[in-house]
Amino acid sequence: MNVRKIVRVMVAVSLIWGALTTGALAAEPIKMGAILPLADSTGKDGSRSMELAVKQINEKGGLLGRQVKLIMMDDEMKGDKAAAALDKLVTVDNVDIIVGGVGSGATMGAIPGMKKYGKVVVWIGGASGKIEEAMAGQDWFFHLHAWDYQQGALWETGYLEMEQKYGIKRKKTFMAYEEGAFGSGSFKAGKPIYEAAGNELQGEAFKSAALGGGDYRSVLRHAKEFGAESFIWTGYDKDALPIMEQAKEIGFAPGLFVGSPPGWPVDFKNTPLNQAVMFYSYWSEAQGVKNKNSKMYSDAFRKEFKDDPVTYFGPLAYTNIMIVAEAIKRAGTLDNAALIKALEATSYASPMGDTFVFKKSKIIDHQAFASPKIMQWQNGKAQVVWPWEVATAKLIYPFPAWDKRDKAAVPAKKAKGEKK
Amino acid sequence: MKYSKYLAVLVLFIVAAALPNYLGLYQLQIMNFVFVYIAFALSWDMLLRSGQLSFGIAGFAGIGGYTSVLCGYNFALSPILCILIGSAVAGIVALFVGSQVLKLRGLYFSIVTLAIGEIFRVIVRNLEVTGAAEGILLPNAIFMGNATKTYWLMFAIATFTIIISILFQKTRIYYALTSISNDEIVAASSGVNIFKYLVIIFVVTSAIQGMAGAAYWQIYASVTPEGAFNLGFALLPITMALFGGVGTTWGPVIGSAILSVTAEYLKLQFPHGHLLVYGFIMVAAILWFPSGIMGVFKQFTAKFNT
Numbered sequence: 001m002n003v004r005k006i007v008r009v010m011v012a013v014s015l016i017w018g019a020l021t022t023g024a025l026a027a028e029p030i031k032m033g034a035i036l037p038l039a040d041s042t043g044k045d046g047s048r049s050m051e052l053a054v055k056q057i058n059e060k061g062g063l064l065g066r067q068v069k070l071i072m073m074d075d076e077m078k079g080d081k082a083a084a085a086l087d088k089l090v091t092v093d094n095v096d097i098i099v100g101g102v103g104s105g106a107t108m109g110a111i112p113g114m115k116k117y118g119k120v121v122v123w124i125g126g127a128s129g130k131i132e133e134a135m136a137g138q139d140w141f142f143h144l145h146a147w148d149y150q151q152g153a154l155w156e157t158g159y160l161e162m163e164q165k166y167g168i169k170r171k172k173t174f175m176a177y178e179e180g181a182f183g184s185g186s187f188k189a190g191k192p193i194y195e196a197a198g199n200e201l202q203g204e205a206f207k208s209a210a211l212g213g214g215d216y217r218s219v220l221r222h223a224k225e226f227g228a229e230s231f232i233w234t235g236y237d238k239d240a241l242p243i244m245e246q247a248k249e250i251g252f253a254p255g256l257f258v259g260s261p262p263g264w265p266v267d268f269k270n271t272p273l274n275q276a277v278m279f280y281s282y283w284s285e286a287q288g289v290k291n292k293n294s295k296m297y298s299d300a301f302r303k304e305f306k307d308d309p310v311t312y313f314g315p316l317a318y319t320n321i322m323i324v325a326e327a328i329k330r331a332g333t334l335d336n337a338a339l340i341k342a343l344e345a346t347s348y349a350s351p352m353g354d355t356f357v358f359k360k361s362k363i364i365d366h367q368a369f370a371s372p373k374i375m376q377w378q379n380g381k382a383q384v385v386w387p388w389e390v391a392t393a394k395l396i397y398p399f400p401a402w403d404k405r406d407k408a409a410v411p412a413k414k415a416k417g418e419k420k
Numbered sequence: 421m422k423y424s425k426y427l428a429v430l431v432l433f434i435v436a437a438a439l440p441n442y443l444g445l446y447q448l449q450i451m452n453f454v455f456v457y458i459a460f461a462l463s464w465d466m467l468l469r470s471g472q473l474s475f476g477i478a479g480f481a482g483i484g485g486y487t488s489v490l491c492g493y494n495f496a497l498s499p500i501l502c503i504l505i506g507s508a509v510a511g512i513v514a515l516f517v518g519s520q521v522l523k524l525r526g527l528y529f530s531i532v533t534l535a536i537g538e539i540f541r542v543i544v545r546n547l548e549v550t551g552a553a554e555g556i557l558l559p560n561a562i563f564m565g566n567a568t569k570t571y572w573l574m575f576a577i578a579t580f581t582i583i584i585s586i587l588f589q590k591t592r593i594y595y596a597l598t599s600i601s602n603d604e605i606v607a608a609s610s611g612v613n614i615f616k617y618l619v620i621i622f623v624v625t626s627a628i629q630g631m632a633g634a635a636y637w638q639i640y641a642s643v644t645p646e647g648a649f650n651l652g653f654a655l656l657p658i659t660m661a662l663f664g665g666v667g668t669t670w671g672p673v674i675g676s677a678i679l680s681v682t683a684e685y686l687k688l689q690f691p692h693g694h695l696l697v698y699g700f701i702m703v704a705a706i707l708w709f710p711s712g713i714m715g716v717f718k719q720f721t722a723k724f725n726t
Contacts, residue, residue, distance in 0.1 A: 038692050047692075072691050079640050079647050084453070084684070087567075088446040104554065108642040112561035134557050179545060180646055184553030211646075 029069035030062070030334065032324065033089030034100040035082055035110065036317075038074040041237055041263040042102045045314035046124070047072055049297075050099070052304050053321035063328045070321075071095060077102070079109020086113040096334045097122065099320050102262075102313060104128035104181055114141070120339050122324050124316045127151065128185060132363045140336065142343055142358060142366040144320060150361075152190040154372040155280055156197060158386040162374070166397050169255055173199045174228035176219045178208035178235040186234040186260070202226050209238035216243050220252050230256040237265045237310075244273035248402045255398040263311025264382075274377040275405060276396040282370040283312040283352045284382040286392040290353075297351030312352065316370070319350040323368075353390050436575060440568045448567040452639060454680040455574035459581045459632035460657035461664070461672035463625040466585055468666055469594070470621055471601035472522075472529055475654045479536030480510040480626040481633025482649035486544055488634035489643040492558050499562040503634040510630020511623050518622040522615060534654070541649035555644030562638040570639050577635055578673075581628050585669040593617055659702050665714025674713050 034050055036043040054070045062068055071093050073085035089095045090113075098114070098121040101107050107126030111134050114121055122142045129148055135141045146154070162168055173194055177183030187203050194201045204222055207213025216239070223231050231254040233243055240261055247253070258278040268274055285308060288295030297315050302308060309315065323346050328334065331342035344366065348356045352370035361367040374386040376395060383393035440448060460477050467474050488506035491497045497505070513536075521532040544550040563569035588594050596617045599607040608614055633653075637643045657676070664675025682701065686694040709716055 039695060074687055074691055074694065076695070078650070079642055079644065080453075080636070083640055084446065084449045087449045088688075091445040105644040105647055108555065108557055108644065109640040109647070111557065112565045112639075112641045116565045128554050130551075130554055130557050134559075179542075179553070181553040181555065181644060184545065188552070 029067040030064065030328065031069050031071060031093060031095040031097075032321065033086075033093060033095030033098050034070060034072045034317075035075050035085045035089070035098070035106075036072065036100045037077040037102050037106065038072070040077065040102070041265075042125075042311050042313040043074070045263070045309045045311045046100065046102065046317035048305055049301065049309065049314045049316075049318040050321050052300055053318045053325070055304070056300070057321070057325050063325055064332065064334075068325070075103075075106040075110075077106050079105050079107075082106040082110040083113050086110045086117070090117045090119060095119075097324055097328075097339070099124070099324060100317070101125040104131060104185075107131055108134075111135070114138075118336070120336055120343070122320055122343070124313065124320045128181065129189075132361065136363045139340055139365060141364060142323075142368075143361070143364060144316065144323070144356065144368055146369040146372065147361060147367075148185050148189040150369075151280070151372055152186070152193045155374065156190075156193045158372070158374045160197065161388075162386055162395065166395055168397060170230035171198070171200060172226060172228050173201050173230040173232065174223035174226050174254075175201065175203040176206055176216070176223065176231070176233040176235075177203065178211070178213075178239065179205040180208070180211065182236075182262075183208070183234045190232075199230075202228075206233075206235070206239075208235045209242060210236040214239075214242055216246050217250060220247055220250055223254070224250065224252045228254045230254060230258065232256075232258040232260065234260045237261045237263050237268075240265055240268050241271065241273070244271070244277070248273060251402055253399055253401045257399040263313065266310055269377070269380045269382070272405070274380070276376060276378070276399045278374060278376045278385070278395075279382075281312050281373055281375050281382075283315050284373070284375050284384055284392070285309070286381055286383050287353050287390060289392050290390060291351070293349055293351045294353055312370075315351040319348065319352060319356060322350075323348050323356060433579070440571050443571075445567045448571045450681060450684050451571055452574045452636070453684070454677050455578035456632050456636045457657055457660055457676035457680050458578040458673050459628055460653065461661040461676045462581045462585050462669065463628040463632075464657050465661045465666050465668075465672045466588060467621055467625045468661075469601060470597035470618055472618065472622070473526075474533040474622075474625075475530055475658075476514075476533035476536045476626065477629050477657055478649050478651055478654035479533070479538075479540055480514060480629040481636070481653050482537060482540055482544075482645075483513055484510045484630030484632070484634035485637035485643050485648040486540075486550060487630075489556050489558060489637055489641075490550065492638070493556050499638045503631060503638060506634025507627045507631035510633070511627030514623045514626030515619065518619045518626075522618045522622060537649045537651070537654060541645045544648075545645040551643075553645060555642060555647070558638075558641040561641040562635075565641075573635055574639075577628075577632050581632075582669060582673060584624070584628065589669070593620060597621060659706065661712075663702065663705050663709075663712055665712025665717075668714050671712050671714035678713075 036046045038047055050070055054068050057063060057068050071089060073089060075082035075085050089098065098119050101123040102125035104126045118140055120140045124144045127145055127148045132147050175187055177187040191201060204219050206216055206219045240259060256278060260280045285298050288298050297318055326348060327339060327342040327346060330345060331338040344358055346356060346358055350356050354370045356368040358366040358368045371387060373384050375382050376385045378393055378396060384391050385393060385395045464474060464477055484506035487509040488502040491502035491505050492499060517536060521529060524532060545553050596612045599612055600614050604614060637648060660675040660679045661672040663679055665671030683698055686697050690697055
């Protein structure tokens, strides 16, 4: 074999090797790193929904000719664990983008790491205004949830509209809140709003069953003695059933009985105690009646997991992945700057019933969130009663007295000027 | 043979000192967990040697953490100075509490220490100056988040605790506390000032816990009531010390190292059920090896020698 032949063979081998390695690189999946509290109902719904979204993306050929791989880490709702999860995702798994997030405390612990790495983060939780302050000027941070001060204001708008439509009386409002950041923060954010609306507001903290509590009798009695026309409790899913049982036990049935846990316990829909209980949320399965994306999501979730999502973090996590996927497609690359630009151009019709578009909030540049909704449990289903354009049922008002529940569980008759 | 123990310790320290050159950022983060639990478990064990069962780790770690973060947030002091202040405040609180409750014994003392964390959690949650329920966020983490430097910081705290524990076993206080643990009446009739020695050891161990908590929350540049006073900080170190073997310096160290790493390993293997598996392992280990790893090791070496 002469030198020329050897050179030709070497060139051929190099070309084949090059082609093979390029092929191997092309086969390398796009990695999305998710941080969620996996033992919690929000994390359970969120992780399943993210898996569903990734499965659907991969079935359609993936992104940029590559498959998508989702790597999930549990933050256990703790800041230190969230920080470790972030380190693992970025330095061990070399993920291309960070998604997920639920609790504010866990988010706060991960912030130094997020700033250190500067990876693109599309975050669905952490509603505390302190997080917004900490993220000032961070162009890689995209937030898909309303801040605490925004939530209260939007729901108050809903109440004012419902007051006019249904003749609701709520001059005396009692707010019971779990003593942690979630409950106290909600009370703090809601207090000036309620008072500005002319409400006489009284608040009292309770220890959530999720944190070792479970006796709400004292708070409920105080609300009853106060003569509350509207009772709002802010706590966790584990508080829902005992609060209703103890309210029935002491015969407390104010005109409006409102709960606002991030998610309801799975069996809450089966209890007759739920009838006419109102709650705040961003999504209900009932929205599928009016919104095809919502129906598509619910059907796909049920088909995949033989179960229903119980918290809005399900469709929100699905939205999280889909927004990132669309941005990667638009960017055509995983380069940070291009990805940020592509994310800024987001316009995604989410299963939550809203089109997500990033705008400037009070401090950060990239915030998009679903419109808050006021819901009510009616005959075992969570129905949307406000905003009107997405409402799936009329409000049952007043909350039926415990001894007259069978007769009273019908939609409100006081609606003014309503078309049948 | 006489020097083999010291040689083993030296090798261990050389390995620990070399680790940052070989570990990634995630593994360094796990080492922070190992070191903070070593400080908690070993300091808890030092108090246990006097016969006092404390559940106050979460309380003192939380006091240290809050003090340190508040110092940084309000006065922009150096993080190291903030950690020292956090440790001092935890020690002062322990001095005040100890002078009142160390007259109690057994279950009564344990319950009071358990209440410390809960009381301070309620206080910080209701004060605006401590950030109320949302807690406080610092603009920057200690050493600007440099993982190698934070490794050295936590390594130094764990090493400091180990050295204190070893030195402690050579002091008069140790003998006094051992005699108190064995029989208080005999100790008192021998002239041992029981109350004084108990207060000293309670203050020292609480200051260590305060220092570890202060450094830990400086790394995450934030502190929340639920995070800083987390009951897990009271119960996990106790389990780790029991798992490694109480009454020794190396038992809690080994227990903390094994269980901290196991917790993270399980999380990677079983993302959805790791806490359940971890809980089962801890219960099973304590049921089957009540004297801990050091106990098993001692039994083994005793059999080997005979």
